[in-house]
């Protein structure tokens with residue numbers, strides 16, 4: 001572990017790991033360490049819960065809990081899709097066991113509808129038993145979009161994606177930047193015949209992106225361009241090169257990559 005970190009998070013359950021994941025997504029330049037007292041992550045509640053992706057039936061409409069539940073479900077399912085984590089929507093039945101419980105069930109349906117929960121239906125006993133043969137009651141609220149997922153797998157994916165920039169959209173950004181930047185920079189160099197960007201530079205930039213992630217790779221390119229700009233101006237001013245002299249940019253990208261890896265961590 002590093003001697004010094006920018007942020008330390010205590011507890012490697014899903015809350016700590018999700019916090020670390022989002023922090024690193026927002027600020028890839030900082031170092032974050034999660035401190036866990038157990039020998040493995042998600043060893044407590046997060047690894048032993050019921051695995052339900054709640055649709056947001058119960059919370060007061062307009063409340064922060066209702067909003068976070070709805071937004072959290074969408075984000076969780078998107079994250080799971082991007083990282084190949086299996087999840088399903090087997091749905092959920094909330095059952096009124098007797099006539100006296102019907103008004104509460106109907107009030108729950110109104111509340112869930114106000115929360116924007118999709119596909120809700122009030123079911124009679126027959127349809128209820130078709131969906132779940134072991135269910136018994138007089139009426140049910142059916143929430144088809146309630147899901148299930150293994151939260152331990154989710155927590156471990158947060159841990160890996162925080163430490164490794166080679167997953168998700170960062171990789172796409174890295175490759176896109178590696179292809180687009182040399183192509184764009186090649187254009188202004190045409191009139192001067194200098195500043196050649198070759199396929200080697202593209203490969204180098206892809207490599208940097210794979211190692212450090214897209215946003216850091218962009219940082220290293222900006223740094224490399226600044227250094228190369230200063231060096232070129234100095235060389236031109238000293239008349240050591242002319243406007244049409246061939247200048248390879250690869251070494252500057254290597255300096256940028258070293259800067260981002262060694263100094264920014």
Ligand SMILES: Cc1cc2nc3c(=O)[nH]c(=O)nc-3n(C[C@H](O)[C@H](O)[C@H](O)COP(=O)(O)OP(=O)(O)OC[C@H]3O[C@@H](n4cnc5c(N)ncnc54)[C@H](O)[C@@H]3O)c2cc1C
Pocket residue numbers: 010011012013014015016035036037038041042043044045046047048049050051052053054
């Ligand atoms: C029975 C049950 C069923 C549930 N079912 C669902 C469900 O279906 N769907 C749902 O969304 N939510 C469900 N929940 C809620 C959900 O599991 C919790 O909200 C969530 O797991 C909390 O995550 P956490 O990271 O805060 O806690 P934890 O997963 O408990 O993680 C806390 C971590 O901190 C570590 N720690 C504690 N003290 C220290 C210390 N001093 N130093 C270092 N490390 C420390 C612990 O070892 C632990 O790993 C359920 C909860 C329970 C109890």
